[in-house]
Amino acid sequence: MANAHDLDAHLQLRHDERKLQGSLRIGPKVPLSELTAHAVRVFLEARGVGDRYIDKQAVQTLIETVHSAPGTEQEAIVARGRPPRDGERRILEWTPRIAERIAEINARKELIETDQAKPNQHKIPGEDEPDAVDHYSHSAFIIVAAGETLGTVTPPDPGEDGEDIFGGCVPARKSPMPAEIDTDSLALLPDHRLVAKVAGRLIFSGGTRAVETTLTVSGDVGFSAGHIDFPGPVHVEGGVKDRFRVVAHGTLTIRKLVEASFLQSTRDIVLERGVAGREVATISAGRHVESGYLESATITTMGDCIVKREITNCELRARGSVRIPTGAIRGGTVAAANTIEVGTLGSAQEVVTEILAGSIPELDGLLARVNELILEAQNKRRLVSERNAHLFKDEQGKNPQLIERRMGVEFELSELDGHIKSLQHAARRLEENIRANTAPRVVVTQKVFPGVAIYMRGHRITFKSETKGPFTLRVNSQGRPVVDTGAIQPTDAGTIAEVKPSDRVPRLPVPDDQTAPNADAQQDRAMPAA
Amino acid sequence: MRIMLIDDSKTMRNIQKSVLKQLGYSEIEEACDGQDALSKVAAFQPDLCLVDWNMPNMDGLSFVKAFRQQNKTTPLIMVTTEAEKSRVIEAIKAGVNNYVVKPFTPDLLSERITETLAKAAAKA
Numbered sequence: 001m002a003n004a005h006d007l008d009a010h011l012q013l014r015h016d017e018r019k020l021q022g023s024l025r026i027g028p029k030v031p032l033s034e035l036t037a038h039a040v041r042v043f044l045e046a047r048g049v050g051d052r053y054i055d056k057q058a059v060q061t062l063i064e065t066v067h068s069a070p071g072t073e074q075e076a077i078v079a080r081g082r083p084p085r086d087g088e089r090r091i092l093e094w095t096p097r098i099a100e101r102i103a104e105i106n107a108r109k110e111l112i113e114t115d116q117a118k119p120n121q122h123k124i125p126g127e128d129e130p131d132a133v134d135h136y137s138h139s140a141f142i143i144v145a146a147g148e149t150l151g152t153v154t155p156p157d158p159g160e161d162g163e164d165i166f167g168g169c170v171p172a173r174k175s176p177m178p179a180e181i182d183t184d185s186l187a188l189l190p191d192h193r194l195v196a197k198v199a200g201r202l203i204f205s206g207g208t209r210a211v212e213t214t215l216t217v218s219g220d221v222g223f224s225a226g227h228i229d230f231p232g233p234v235h236v237e238g239g240v241k242d243r244f245r246v247v248a249h250g251t252l253t254i255r256k257l258v259e260a261s262f263l264q265s266t267r268d269i270v271l272e273r274g275v276a277g278r279e280v281a282t283i284s285a286g287r288h289v290e291s292g293y294l295e296s297a298t299i300t301t302m303g304d305c306i307v308k309r310e311i312t313n314c315e316l317r318a319r320g321s322v323r324i325p326t327g328a329i330r331g332g333t334v335a336a337a338n339t340i341e342v343g344t345l346g347s348a349q350e351v352v353t354e355i356l357a358g359s360i361p362e363l364d365g366l367l368a369r370v371n372e373l374i375l376e377a378q379n380k381r382r383l384v385s386e387r388n389a390h391l392f393k394d395e396q397g398k399n400p401q402l403i404e405r406r407m408g409v410e411f412e413l414s415e416l417d418g419h420i421k422s423l424q425h426a427a428r429r430l431e432e433n434i435r436a437n438t439a440p441r442v443v444v445t446q447k448v449f450p451g452v453a454i455y456m457r458g459h460r461i462t463f464k465s466e467t468k469g470p471f472t473l474r475v476n477s478q479g480r481p482v483v484d485t486g487a488i489q490p491t492d493a494g495t496i497a498e499v500k501p502s503d504r505v506p507r508l509p510v511p512d513d514q515t516a517p518n519a520d521a522q523q524d525r526a527m528p529a530a
Numbered sequence: 531m532r533i534m535l536i537d538d539s540k541t542m543r544n545i546q547k548s549v550l551k552q553l554g555y556s557e558i559e560e561a562c563d564g565q566d567a568l569s570k571v572a573a574f575q576p577d578l579c580l581v582d583w584n585m586p587n588m589d590g591l592s593f594v595k596a597f598r599q600q601n602k603t604t605p606l607i608m609v610t611t612e613a614e615k616s617r618v619i620e621a622i623k624a625g626v627n628n629y630v631v632k633p634f635t636p637d638l639l640s641e642r643i644t645e646t647l648a649k650a651a652a653k654a
Binding site (some may be wrong): 100400403404406407408410411412 | 539542543544545548585611612633634
């Protein structure tokens with residue numbers, strides 16, 4: 001029997017980089033009589049290859065090949081380690097709604113990019129191109145509700161380490177870092193559902209999954225963003241383009257120009273630059289509106305409206321005050337329940353400018369209608385009474401038909417009385433409501449041009465010539481308009497403008513406890529009867 | 531409480547209805563004469579009827595007589611311009627429980643209705 005070392009000189013073990021496979025090369029001059037499976041195993045084990053990794057069948061096949069082709073060099077894989085199983089990433093499968101929205105947004109993004117190369121492609125469906133894509137209504141954001149299930153998460157697989165042919169560890173590759181889930185806004189439930197904890201915008205790309213409760217639009221609200229209807233505050237870094245709509249259930253801030261668009265907020269609207277509304281823009285705020293300027297827009301605010309420079313040709317209704325102390329109101333109609341403070345009213349061109357002070361248009365309209373109904377009912381009562389006066393002059397009183405007609409007329413009159421009483425009660429309640437929620441006052445710090453009309457509780461005050469400020473117009477305790485110019489006593493508004501009766505802002509009856517003569521009342525005596 | 535108003539004058543029915551509504555009664559049926567009333571009583575099953583005397587087709591007295599043949603208990607109030615004592619007696623004999631002479635005030639009608647219903651309840 002030959003020495004094992006004689007055989008070793010003809011055998012060579014080679015392995016791959018990770019040592020997961022070992023191949024045996026047998027030289028052409030190997031002594032065939034010594035080449036047995038056992039001898040090969042001894043050779044491999046002597047080089048550290050674990051018995052369990054040796055492929056006995058492969059060894060046997062290799063030996064047979066060498067024997068069948070003596071004098072040739074042969075090589076085969078004779079040992080195999082256990083390869084590692086690499087870790088798997090966590091998989092998030094969106095719900096159909098979210099998946100659909102993501103697909104829509106991606107498709108829309110492509111369309112927008114294509115369209116932007118071709119100007120005038122943004123048609124509105126139904127106008128002139130029924131098949132056109134409506135980029136206005138396709139929002140670029142996924143808005144989710146609090147408690148909404150967004151998807152299902154398959155947990156990550158950490159993998160399993162392998163072993164090389166020498167018994168060494170071949171580490172498994174770790175699972176890739178999954179996208180982070182923001183636990184403040186999202187919850188991963190034990191049943192693997194991903195649920196939104198808050199309402200807002202779903203962030204679904206990049207390294208984080210989250211719901212943002214404030215929507216920040218980095219550019220304009222235009223074709224790239226689409227209409228916005230967000231359940232929280234919205235901050236727009238750019239402007240709002242023509243025909244786009246932004247609805248925010250929180251404060252809405254827009255840094256650049258608002259064009260002929262629609263803005264609505266349940267809280268404040270802050271327009272850092274301003275509005276060029278082209279008589280189309282509509283702005284509605286649950287609280288205050290602040291703006292650099294307002295031009296050709298309709299604005300309704302349940303609080304104050306504060307403007308830095310100018311309100312031009314606007315329909316503005318403020319449930320609180322309108323303040324533009326160093327700026328101007330030119331053209332349009334500005335109505336406020338409380339103070340209107342302005343630098344300049346009107347323009348040198350005498351543009352028609354209407355100021356409604358102490359006005360809550362909805363209640364004013366309602367009061368005017370109720371007063372009309374009272375008048376109608378009173379007229380009807382007078383007519384019924386006059387037309388049937390002869391029935392009550394009849395002295396016979398025995399005629400059954402006459403008796404029934406009298407009763408009918410009396411009933412009708414009593415019904416009308418009840419109706420009038422109810423209407424008068426409603427009018428009183430409305431008047432009380434208006435009185436409690438309004439404080440008509442117009443503060444002019446610089447001047448008023450001709451063409452300006454100020455309406456105040458039953459009066460129209462028209463300026464016929466340029467009138468310099470500062471002065472304050474208000475209604476005194478007797479319900480008459482007076483001017484405070486800094487003098488001790490207020491003066492009659494008729495001293496600076498023409499005062500005529502008008503129901504544009506309805507007159508309110510003077511409460512009984514304020515009818516006693518006082519300083520205001522004495523001043524009022526010079527005023528023309530309204 | 532279901533109340534039937536039988537009068538050919540819609541105005542009179544409206545007056546009576548207004549009084550009844552003030553008293554809190556809202557289940558009200560109207561008939562324009564005795565015949566119309568007889569055709570409705572079976573379905574409506576009134577708890578009280580206010581009946582005018584002078585009506586076309588079938589007058590109030592004829593209605594009272596016909597009604598009493600089938601119903602002895604439901605109270606009937608005659609509301610009429612017929613103020614003579616003999617007429618009142620005639621009506622009571624026919625079966626009316628109370629009598630209101632036109633013109634009446636809402637207070638008077640209301641008083642008679644309450645009084646009649648109280649008596650009927652006591653009998654029951």
